[in-house]
Amino acid sequence: MKFRGQYRSTILAMLLLATVINYIDRSALSIAMPFITHDYHLSASEKGIIFGAFSVGYAMFNFLGGYFSDRFGGRSVLSWSMSGWSVACALTAAVSGFWSMLVLRIVFGMGEGPNAATSNKVVNTWYPIGERASAAGIAQSGGPIGGALAGPVVGFLALAFGWRAAFMVMGVLGIGWVLLWRRLSTELPAQHERVSPAELAQIEAGQEPARVKHGQKVSIREVVTKRAVLTTGISLFCYNYVLFFFITWFPSYLVDARHISLKNMSLVSSLPWITGAIGFMTGGLIVDAIYRRTGRRMMSRKIVLVTSFLIAAACVALTGIVDEVWTAVAVMTIAIGFLMLAGPAYWAIIQDSVPRHQVGTASGFMHGLANCSGIVGPAITGFLIQSTGSFVSAFVLAGAVGLIGSLILACFVSSKEQMGVPTPA
Structure with a gap:
């Protein structure tokens, strides 16, 4: 993938x-919650409702954001999305209690919802076919990087200046990004003065032409009834089940089951995020390298996704069984690394499976369906732990769900469903 000399x-x-x-921004509330609880005396149930409220707005606007990006363009929707969630983040500093925080958390989820699908739309617009998986992987690797940085950044701001200041600083940072994005980007590469004719020709070479213009309607029914889109969404649901299991319960597992101190837990739990960032960045590069070597587009996506997801699923199940705490941490770190390695292939498969004017809608539908796991997964895990008195069954179930997700995609998504685009020379 070429980085230098390309706008x-x-x-x-x-x-x-x-x-x-x-x-x-998404993780800021979890980190600041001990400070907020001290000020407003929130109960455990109230905190749980506030945490869950994010997923309500988020899953809804995963889909709507993707649909809007097809109608109005990825650049515009991403600008409004970042503006909305940054304002909501900054306004968190002004909350007066449970209800105002609940409303803001829903609005915050609505603002963040379009980010992934809209980012995928922008990648589809700005990158040639042979570089899309790499570009999607690098763009989405910001997730684990942000997850690893959230604790130190928000924690330092909250301790040094107060939790309200932390939310205000992050809100201002987001608005600054919007101003820079509007200055540096255009909706289409052809509209930007710094895109050379040679780069434009490289971007457009072999691409399927967009069949509708921004502002025209996209048939939602046509998108969601495609087998590849629905199957990929179900597989990503399983993927996100494993991811949300890690995000929501792995820290508690370290403290409650392995008796690690809170200080050590905050450091240890960041290790999987680091390997995850590396996995996301390299996963797309591997996919594109296989495609350029073989010319087999869907095969290059599936072989990386299925193999990595299977390894991740096995490691997650194994984590709950091993005896030593540091072995468990090491195995879970490997699991998240391979899980993230599989991630870019999902976004590439969606781009391969629908026409260019449907990429945002398909990405949003897939992502929205997948994020429903964030509502049901943690609850199922909690029930298992409470009923069995152990984390073992929860780890094994998460591994089994990962196995199902990988096999579904392996069996039910085929190269026959990809859009007809010439193979690389």
């Missing part, structure tokens, strides 16, 4: 930064 690298850097900010 699309600037666009990709902005998408990466947007996702980093997205995940830091």
